[in-house]
Amino acid sequence: MQVELEVNGNRYRVDAAAAEPLSALLRDRLQLTGTKVACGEGTCGSCTVLVDDRPVLSCLTLAAACDGASVRTVEAEGDLLDRLRRAFTEEDGFQCGFCTPGQLMSALALLERTPHPSPDEIVTAMSGNLCRCGAYEGIAVAVARAAEAPA
Amino acid sequence: MARLIKTEAVVEGRTEVRWTLVEEDSTPEWPADQPPGVVGEPTTRLTAGARLSGSARYTSDMQLPRQLEATVLRSPHANARLTSISLDAARAVPGVRAVIGPGDCPQFDGEAVLHDEPPYGGAAVAAIAAETREAADEAMAALDPQWEPLGFVVDLDQSLENQTFQDDPVEYERGDAETALAAAELTITSDYLAPAQLHNSMEPHCAVADWRPDGLTLWSSTQGIYQARSQLCGSFGLDQEHVRVICHFMGGGFGSKFGCGPEGVIAAELSRRAGRPVRLVLSRRDENLSTGYRTPARFSFTIGAGCDGRLQAVEASAVMGLGTGGWAYPVLEPVKSVYACEHQHLMTLPMRLNLGPAAAFRAPGVMEGTWAFEQALDELAEAAGLDPLELRRRNHTDVDPSTGRPYTSKRLLESYDLAAELAGWDARDELRSDGRVRRGMGCASQYWWGGGGPPAYADVRIGSDAKPVLTVGMQDLGTGVTTACAVVLAERLGIRPDQVTVRTGDTDLAGHGPFSGGSMTLASVAPAVRSAGHHVRTQLLELAADMFEIAASDLELTEGEVRSTDGTLRRPIHDVTEKLGNAWVTGSGSRAPNPDGMAVNTFGCQIAQVAVDTLTGLITVERVVAVHDIGRVVNPMGARSQVLGGILQGIGFALSEERVVDPTTGTVVNAGLEDYKIPTLADLPEVECRFVGEPDPELALGIKGLGEPPIIPTPGAIGNAVAHALGLRLREAPYTPRRVLEALQ
Amino acid sequence: MRTFAYARPARVEDAAAALSQPAARAMGGGTDLITQQHRGILAAESVVDLRGLGLDAIAAEGEGVRIGATVTLADLGRDEAVRERFAVLHQAASAAASPQLREMGTVAGNLCQQVRCWYFRHPDLTCWLRGGDTCYAQVGDHRKHGLEPGDCISVAPSDLAAALLALDATVDTSSRPQGIPLADLYRKASDENRSTLALAPGEFVTAVVVPRAPDASAYERAGERHAWSFALAGVAAARFGDQLRLAAIGVSNLPRLLDPADPLAGLPGLEQTAWKRRLLSGLAGQALARVSG
Incomplete structure (x- = not known):
């Protein structure tokens, strides 16, 4: 499914599988490998990114649920x-x-x-x-x- | 001039004798009365920029063109025979590029990588490389493995009864313990049970293999790039020149990542078959089932002493649960080597269980052995009516009690005194109360090796920009050794550490170097770095002498300048190097051997203050005083961080970390970080950290290693503090709320 | 992980329709659903995200408060009115899980989450609660389990459930908008139906209503470390005039109302869990002390 989202100020339109976690979208599709996956099940916090200013676990966040969202990762500026x-x-x-x-x-x-x-x-x-x-x-x-x- | 010498090194309790290539080294030692510039000053990490911007590329971040994703099928049974598997069905799944099963994969260090009789839950059986994770998952489902479950043993006592050993039992005797015990005025006996502690490096074991006709390149999250290279050469019958191992950034290892691991062999074999690069990253669960752990151990001590608390004899046994790999880590070393005690009879029994292979974990053996024995000593102190620290002082030894060798340096007594003063030890009984929260204070001694030694090599080059590039044969697993090396080089060249570029983690870049373990890296590498830097310094001064017409012996490099000793000349080093154009000045250095006939050890003492909530059973470590003798401190900022890290892992062992194995299915029930609890920020105590050691006079640069020492005494000190707080002793770690409340029933 | 379809309906009726499909699952923050899906515990074919329904408001209602199903634990924990008037709820919401899980996890998701039992969540075992034959915990390692015997000895994990039970809250669902007592959201799993939720197919929680503010309330819990730990046990106490309500999680299958005079009644303890009786007794005493006038 088509997902449109903003990552670190840049707009992306990505064709994501419904089950695809945001962490995979960031790392594998957008090559933003700064976000790390250490447990993959929401227990360690390594994959924390900001989605609409909230710190969330990108390994448990569905990319599909981020349509229209603003995401910030460690690669952000500020x-x-x-x-x-x-x-x-x-x-x-x-x-x-x-x-x-x-x-x-x-x-x-x-x-x-x-x-x-x-x-x-x-x-x-x-x-x-x-x-x-x-x-x-x-x-x-x-x-x-x-x-x-x-x- | 290079020569081959025979040298002896103690690596995590095992003495190794080996031939080593060394260069003659004329680098002068730092004079004792003159602080060596930046060495010893707090220095921030060179890797900060890369690690804090997300640009640092770890192995698991590698994305090569046409790279495939690998997954591994693992046995769900504690012990089983694979009766059938549909490798061809998996191969038929679209997007799948290689599938291997038992018999299809080379061995790793002489052991099967893919098992047809997987001997533990989590043992690898088959592996798949596919274009996407989804395709790999689909192929995994198509494998449809059929198992015949076999009997299993996951219980230490059961394996002891069966006499199934994973490694040879180790017996050690000196004097006549039996007779001495019978004659002792005081005897105590006590048992302790240590848990299996899982490493849980934040970066899981992982590898990216790129097999090409002209050779294999493996990116590996490894503590030993050269070991990884040898293992791959062995597995695939390749020459060293055709195998390159790279580890630029690494997300922790703590002893679990020596070499390329089975994951490296699997990735390489899949890449060989697919003709494409392959990435294999273990899941957290697979990590915790298959990549190692600190061995659980049951300790039994019988200690005989005089009424004055002086040790006369110890009989001890340790039954270790090695699972299906690892070796007899020196769990009874603290009994054998820390105190004067004439008569000893020690028995270590390394048992085989249907669990993953054990691996070294930060001070393997010695940490858990210290935890147990230091508590037994407190029991003795109580029986003798002695202050626990006084008991330790009375049993101090000036020579290694098992060999009689003198130490290169030893500041243990000083450590006791300083720790006691900083902790308020003498007033510790005033902490105690009968309320809901009970406080106590306990101590433990620390003993470890860590003198480092050859082989270790370094190369330095400097070009017209006056910014040196240091190439070292090692890898930085996150300890900060890279920064420490830059500090050592910066001192020789009179520049700031942040002007040094350090290249590590690539077997094609540099000569051989040590693996990152045993607290050996810095002590091994730093002298080589300094020696290489000294060669470059000498040449720069000669160039400057030519330019400025001042004798080289009257010039020095300091604060980025060439200066004459009489103060008349002050010019940027750059004024000299810019004349080099595109040429380099280069220098090489190697590590010289340690002195013969002496024991090289680090020592220390930690005192922990705890608060036990008798309502919730939760223990708070409020404060830890850590005093360690590690010789010269190169970077106090990095050193303090190492101490904090060791203490936190020690707190985890003492309070919350424990692999739990289901007795009926033989499988691990807490292989994830929800149920396997490592400390959080909220578990951090106040830490007072001091280093008492002067530079070790017998060692190159006076440096001893710090990786393991800080974890060693923490759990024992906590155990003794809890016993002080509660007036009763918990014999099994970790001291979870359950165990605390059960003890209070 | 199995693939699944994803939908984010904007109307309650559409969500209910989507959820009445076989193998459809409601999702709030997804923190439990996605981990179960990862481990193969669930095999949802479609996931219905309830966060598009506008059920994310906290609003005063009569003498009490209405909390939308998809309000996150973090937002609940940050709500000043809740902090002042429903301390137990604030404390429970703030103590649950980790900061990021609180930012993601929703009130309804927290109430409806599955048990944390390490056998239930074991990817290679199918325990009784998952439809198998064996409660592995009973024959195996149940050190952290419940205090009452039964087909399953896992424990209710939701901190919020204890708080809301003590507050005598009701729950509105998509098909029962008039509300049901919180206790009726739960059922004991049986051989025929292994679910611990008393929701019809397609039915989902839309809001939680606390009818009135207590005079005093407090939450006491014990974890395995100083942060980010599911509760070993949690006890919520609320005082309305001279009436005391005491509720616990972590000690039995379902959130449990306790007798303030005898909190341990009916909770004999199992072979490896006797220690929890001492814990529960201590936490109950502490919670009661904090609400006593």
Whole structure:
């Protein structure tokens, strides 16, 4: 079926199978391989992208359900995302980097909705993104730091 | 001049003697009194740009022209015989380009890859390469495998009764434990049961194979590109020159990804048959069924000591559940090597079970052995009426107790003191209370190897832009070793680490290097990098000497400049290199051997503070003080991150991670991340991390590895803290709400 | 994964018609449906997305609140009026699953989700609840299962169900717009019908109605780690004047109303779940303490 959607500001018209997850559409059809699939069943958060500003799991999101949607991935541009990238770098908020695209997307969604989150709000918002390397401290501090940084 | 030498290296508890090619190295060591510039300063990761923009290409991201997708049929039974399978029906499905079954695939390291008698649930049986995932799924359904289920054993005690071993039992004796135990003033006996911990690297095992008439290229998520190459050469009878293994970015391994894995062989065979590139990415479930785990183990200790707490004798056994692969990881090493104790009789029994093969997992054997033995020691401390840290101090040893060899360096006593001070150890009893939430504090010692050693090689070139390119024979699984290497090179060339380009993860690029394991990578590679950098430095200074007519010995490279020691000359290094035009200055370096006759180990101590909610049974690790002696710290930022990562995986082992095998069907019931619970951000404790070691005087650059040490003492410290909090000891990990509440009944 | 057709109707009648087809399934956020489809537990041939029906409003209704079926858990958790007047609902919605699953998952989907039993969700086993002969949990590992014996010993997973049961909520469905008590949404699976939902073919939840706000309410739950864990047990308490309502999930097949004076009544525990009695008792005591005047 035909799906029209916007990804990182670019419009696409894609012929997607009904069962095709958004993650496959992004990675295999649009070559946006920054979005990672680590579990494929909604448990790890690596595939988190923003659909109409909400952080969702692209492995469980049907591409067909994204007709007319605006999607943002780790490849997106933006000042807030850049601030997060700088903060993740400076606070060492990643190691292998495989979960990082999902971490960045969850953090972006949080700061867009809550520009100055409390430490508890950061923990809650980021708790659905598993990081096996254990970079959590850097992640939490980076999100707080990006929130404080001047726009 | 190059020469071949015989050298000894300890890799995860196994001593290997091997011939190694080394270059003579005239690079001066860093003087002890002079801080070596950027070495030791916090440095952000070189890979940040690629990893944070989504542009880093991991193996699972590879999309070659005409690439096919592979899927693997796996046995649903704990043990079975394949009685029929319709490979031709699968081949007839439109879009299918290759189908292989048992007998169609080369072996991997001498083991079957596709099984006609799959010995565990999740064992691979057949594989398909197709144009799309949908076609592969359809072909999978067409295979219509028929099974004859066979009897199986997934229970440790049952396998012990059957005496089915996966590896040879290991017996170790020194002194006369039996007599010494009979004479000991204090004896305690205790048992512990450690769970199977699943690696769950975020990037699953995966491979992309491109088989062409002129050779095979394999992109692999691997901790060992050279091992992967040898395995592929062995499987397919190819020469090294015709196999190239690439791993540019890798999403974690933690010990489960040494070599190309069966997935590499399957992808290569499918590519060979289809004449097309093939990508095979394991599902999370297949990952957790077939790619390894920390072995579950049942420990039994009988410890004899004097009333003063000094160890006299230990009898211990460890029954390990290896499944269908792996080896007798050194689970009793903490008994054998950490403390002075004259009489020991240790028995390790590595059992075969109808489960996937075990694999090394960050400090394999030693972490779970430490968890058990350090708790038994606390039991002894209680029996002796001693402070647990005091008991450990009294049993300190200045030489390796099993060989008598001196250590190259050892700062364990300092670690105890600093950890105790930072944790508030002396006031730990004040944490305790009788309320809903009970707090406690516990400690554990850390012991590991990690001195690194040859072979490791590095090449540096610098061109007119004054930005060096460093090529190292290794792969970065996410530890930050790439950045650490850039730091080491930057110091020699007087530039910033972010001006260095590091090329790794390609067997065609560089000479041999170590696999990423055993906490060996940096300690092996860094001296080679420094040596290569030193050669380039020497040449640059000679060029500068010619240009500026100042003797090379009166020049230095620092802060991006060539400077004369008298301060009269300060010119950008670029002023020298720009004269090179399109030429390069190059340098090579290799790792020299470690000293003979000495034990190279890292040491440390962690103290954990926990809060046990007696209503929900949930344990919170509130604080961990981690003090480790790892020699020279190259990048404190990366080092702290390694410590945090180890602690979090240790918390997972202690509190929530446990593979559960159904006793009636023999299949794993929690092979996904919903039921197999690794820590989240909400489980992160406050961590106080310190490094006590000075650069190791006997080792090249004084560096020892840090990959495994931080995970080793965490679970034991938590176990002791929980026992301190509750006044009773949980003998089986993880300490889930169920086990806590059962213990409190 | 099997392929399926996808439809996103705009009218309730169209959705009901589409859902009356064989092997059609209603979808909210899809977080449970798609994972079941992945694992081969479900073989839906068509998926009917209910998010085009405009059932995504939270609105005051009389003394209570009406919550559309496709309101997400995240939006419910963020609703200020719900937070102030129906604390238990806010707490349950905010505690469920993970942040992303809360952004996707809907109120109706949460109430109608399948059990999390690791045998039910095992791709290679067909347990009794899935239409097979064996409750593998009873003979196998049931450490996290229920406290009452039966054909199936899996437990109700929905945090919202506990909260709404304590709040005495009703549920509107496509064919019963006048509403039914929440408890009547559920049924005990039987040999003849293994479903735990009392919905007719084609019928789906359109809204949840809480008739009135309690004087106090609270949700207590225990998980296996500090975030992103299905509840080992969850207890919701609500006080209306001097009437107490106490409901639990995680302890029996269906969301269960407990006797505040004897929360463990009828829940003897099984061989491996006796520990949950202690947990349930503790959570119930805590929840009751939080709502006591």
